[in-house]
Amino acid sequence: MTLSNTKLAWNVFSHNKSAMTGSLILLIILLMSLVGPWFAPHDPAQQFGDKILTPPLWYENGDFVSPLGTDDLGRDMLSRLLHGARLSLKLTLMVVFAAAFIGILLGAAAAFINSGLRALLMRFMDLLLSLPSLLLAIAIVAIIGPGLPNAVYAVVIVLIPQFVKVTQSAISEELGKDYVMxxxxxxxxxxxxxxxxxxxxIVPAIIVQLTFSFSTALLDIAALGFLGLGxxxxxxxxxxxxxxxxxxxxxxxxTMTLPGLAIFLTVLSINLVGDGLRDAFDPRLNR
Structure with missing residues (x-):
């Protein structure tokens, strides 16, 4: 991708109001995950027996000590949300980059190997992609056992076929062009x-796939945690x-609305950024 194409893509992206809004929200969430735990008022596991299910500040009997309230064990919701942001986003980054590394290697190999092996590999990828990602992740965790490490492995496996398909397709398309010949x-x-x-x-196609994989990974990790498997x-x-x-x-x-809202805003912002990147890198716009 040339410098001029990069500038054109940025120009398209920066004029996309939805994408810029998503970028702003995502930037705030990322900053909260990085510095938020340092400013959290309490340890996320600390229990206050006299403040069980204290409502947030905007309720009539809320207080400033726990502005977002407490849960059923008296743990501060603000502290848990800030620490949860770091954990959830750290896991998401680990999962996506691990899946991207493996998937890109397999996709690149598939583009250059003989047609018989390539067809076999790609049909297997199609089989995995035909299954809902969460259902496949649940099946994998059910086989290898519940727990956070196994949930991470399962989501990595679920995401690999997406990168294999995108990489193989993008490379195969480029191999037929004159400059490659x-x-x-x-x-x-x-x-x-x-x-x-x-x-x-093919970097633009990989970047777009990376972006959308972040939202898939975040949702799958959260869903496995919700089901008690993560x-x-x-x-x-x-x-x-x-x-x-x-x-x-x-x-x-x-106690349920706040973490749900955190997941919703994070996934929404990632998808808005992904849509903006897809539009910006669309070859029909780079003319």
Missing amino acids: AAKLDGARHLRLLLHHVWPN AQPPMAEWGTMLSEARAFIQFAPW
Whole structure:
């Protein structure tokens, strides 16, 4: 991708109000995950027996000590949300980059191997992609056992086929272009062809896939935590917080609404950014 194309893509992205709004929200959430735990008023596991299910500040009997209220064990919701942001986003980044690394390697290999092996690999990827990601993750965790490490492994496995398909498709499309044929005639081998000629032109497709994979990973990790298959109490993980608050939704709705809102805003902002990047990198716009 040339410098001029990058500038054009940024110009399209920066004029997309939805994408810029999503970027702002995502930036705030990322800053909260980085510095928020340092400013959290309490330890996320600390229990205050005299403040069980204290409502948030905007309720009539709320207080300033716990501005977002407490849960059924008297733990401060603000502290748990801030620590949960760091844990949830850290897990999401680990999962997506691990899946991207493996998926890109497999996708690049698939683009250069003989057609028989490529067809076999891609049909297997299609089979995995035909299953809902959460259902596949649940099945994997059911086989290898519940727990946060196994949930992370499961979500990595679920995301790999997406990167394989995107990478293989993008590389195969580039291999049929004139500049690649010229490089081949010039004696370029597969590795040099991939790194110096093809890779710069498929980076936009990889970036878009990375962005959308963040929201998928975040939702799947939270869902596994909600089902008791991922992070386990008393970990301050958003999905686990939702699971713990189910019994109190009628008379302490903030215990479930706040972590749910955190997941919703994060996923929404990521998807808005992803939509903006997809529009910005659309070849029909880069003319």
